[in-house]
Amino acid sequence: MSHHGVHPASLSLRGVGCRVEGTDLVRDVDLDVAPGEFVGVIGPNGAGKSTLLRTVHRTLRPRTGSVRIDGEDLWALSQRALARRVAAVLQENGADFELTVDEVVAMGRAPHKRAFSPDNDDDRRLVMTSLELVGAAHLAARSYPTLSGGERQRVLLARALAQEPALLVLDEPTNHLDIAHQLDVLAVVRRLGTSVLAVLHDLNLAALFCDRLYVVDHGRVVAAGTPAAVLTPDLLAEVYRVQADVTLHPLTGAPNVVLLPPR
Numbered sequence: 001m002s003h004h005g006v007h008p009a010s011l012s013l014r015g016v017g018c019r020v021e022g023t024d025l026v027r028d029v030d031l032d033v034a035p036g037e038f039v040g041v042i043g044p045n046g047a048g049k050s051t052l053l054r055t056v057h058r059t060l061r062p063r064t065g066s067v068r069i070d071g072e073d074l075w076a077l078s079q080r081a082l083a084r085r086v087a088a089v090l091q092e093n094g095a096d097f098e099l100t101v102d103e104v105v106a107m108g109r110a111p112h113k114r115a116f117s118p119d120n121d122d123d124r125r126l127v128m129t130s131l132e133l134v135g136a137a138h139l140a141a142r143s144y145p146t147l148s149g150g151e152r153q154r155v156l157l158a159r160a161l162a163q164e165p166a167l168l169v170l171d172e173p174t175n176h177l178d179i180a181h182q183l184d185v186l187a188v189v190r191r192l193g194t195s196v197l198a199v200l201h202d203l204n205l206a207a208l209f210c211d212r213l214y215v216v217d218h219g220r221v222v223a224a225g226t227p228a229a230v231l232t233p234d235l236l237a238e239v240y241r242v243q244a245d246v247t248l249h250p251l252t253g254a255p256n257v258v259l260l261p262p263r
């Protein structure tokens with residue numbers, strides 16, 4: 001069980017393909033997240049990572065294949081049933097809500113409540129705990145639009161945590177964050193014990209926090225496995241066209257990627 005008492009979900013994609021305006025952006029993807037597993041999706045810009053995630057947080061219906069959560073067709077769930085199980089923190093989520101930070105985070109409670117029912121003590125406690133987890137409790141009374149990019153990112157993660165999801169979907173969750181908050185946020189997410197599917201660009205962070213990685217290139221999964229199995233100089237050369245030196249770091253035990261300057 002995760003920290004908030006929610007059983008982590010399993011996720012299973014089989015043969016998932018997506019076509020947008022006549023172009024195949026995702027092709028024939030098989031991907032699994034076991035209960036409690038932290039799975040990363042990496043790959044170059046434009047590879048189809050965000051598009052693939054959209055089939056899971058349900059903003060793009062796959063043209064082919066299936067997306068299952070705990071064995072159920074994710075696309076057949078009601079909107080409310082989906083929101084009780086899956087929370088997402090996305091890039092384009094920075095909408096200028098004219099709300100205070102605690103009100104934004106309280107929105108995460110909506111799927112667990114009857115319409116228009118006021119927040120109770122448990123809701124308020126969860127909102128504050130979620131803000132504390134992302135190091136943003138001091139921002140609770142601030143107006144959301146006045147926050148910095150990194151502060152917003154953490155508040156949106158707090159909203160997703162308040163949702164008590166069985167599966168957390170993250171699209172570049174560390175994008176706006178300084179190095180300390182990058183580590184904090186990923187460590188918090190890891191400790192939750194919930195299942196996680198996250199697009200990450202920083203390969204060393206991915207190596208530190210992910211149980212397994214999927215590498216997406218030109219809409220397809222081209223490699224999958226543990227960070228040590230996947231993050232090889234050959235793969236990085238093939239997929240990103242970079243020269244890299246990879247060693248298992250003596251302190252972390254994780255692969256450490258050092259990019260070499262182009263010759």
Ligand SMILES: Nc1ncnc2c1ncn2[C@@H]1O[C@H](COP(=O)(O)OP(=O)(O)OP(=O)(O)O)[C@@H](O)[C@H]1O
Nearest residue numbers: 020021023025043044045046047048049050051052
């Ligand atoms: N509506 C659309 N019409 C045509 N092409 C699109 C559309 N939406 C996205 N694309 C293209 O699909 C490809 C995959 O986009 P996607 O956002 O999934 O990539 P990504 O791997 O998440 O990239 P990044 O690392 O840059 O965030 C990109 O080349 C993008 O330009």
